Amino acid sequence: MNLFNRKKPEEIVREWDRALNREQRKIDRELQQSKRQVQKMEADCKKMAKKNQVDAAKVLARQVIQGRKGMNRLHQTKANINSVQLNMKQQMAMAKVSGAFEKSTQVMKAMSKLVRVPEVMKTMQELQREMMKSGVIEEMMNDALDDALGDEDLEQETDDEVNKVLEEIISGQLDKMPTNSLPAQQSLDANVESEEEDEQALQERLQSLRS
Structure with a gap:
């Protein structure tokens, strides 16, 4: 993308908004597909439990957990995209008066999360570069360490959840x-x-x- 090249703020924001809308639609398709997959796994899990094949049912219950977490991540991605879009509309209004965008901590935080979501990573990295050129965000430090700390107990959490999810399904x-x-x-x-x-x-x- 080369959006910030002798373009008015409203033109730039419209370009960004269209790109973000495309990613929203992509996320919606991913959510629908994930929902169908989780529902199928839940149904298969019930079948295994009914046949007293509990080990197989627990494997499926673990997959259900991962599927649900993936859906939650996609919902959070949509929320972050919405946050960026709302903020950029505010930026456009201010830029019409001042002639320039202002730095936004809110956009920086949202983009720092979006650039690591596989489903939207490529587009968000391009938008990130354009926003840096426009002055909306500064060069961001990689906060992967925070993510690593957040995922520290992921496996244990899954082990703790699997029995509860199996109980819920059956x-x-x-x-x-x-x-x-x-x-x-x-x-x-x-x-x-x-x-x-x-x-x-x-x-x-x-x-x-x-x-």
Whole structure:
């Protein structure tokens, strides 16, 4: 892109806005696809649990967790794009008066996150360079260290979540399953509210499915 080359502020912002809108549509398509994939994995997980194939169900539950986190990341990406678009409209109004853009910490923070999102990375890196030329943002330090610290407990978090997600997916199904699909001596009380179950009760419930 070569947007900041003898163009008026409103022309530049319109160029950026169109590019950001294209990325929004791309994210929307990714979200729809991810939603269908997660729903399919949830359905497959239920099937595995019904067949008492708990190890396979837990693998699928882990994939559901990753899929949901991916969707959350895409929703956050959309929010950051919206933040940039809103700020740039404000910048355009001020630039019409002063003849120049002003530095924006808000845009800098949003762009620092967007340039690391794989789905929009290329476009955002180009926009980042153009915004630096225009004076909206300064050269940004890589805050990958902050990201690394944030992801430090990701694997452990996934391990902690997987049983809860599996319980959520199969919840309401156990009382519909044939009684002979579960060992009689380890039948479960399907009426116990999930929020009242502690970790030990949850482990016992999953163990009964393995047996």
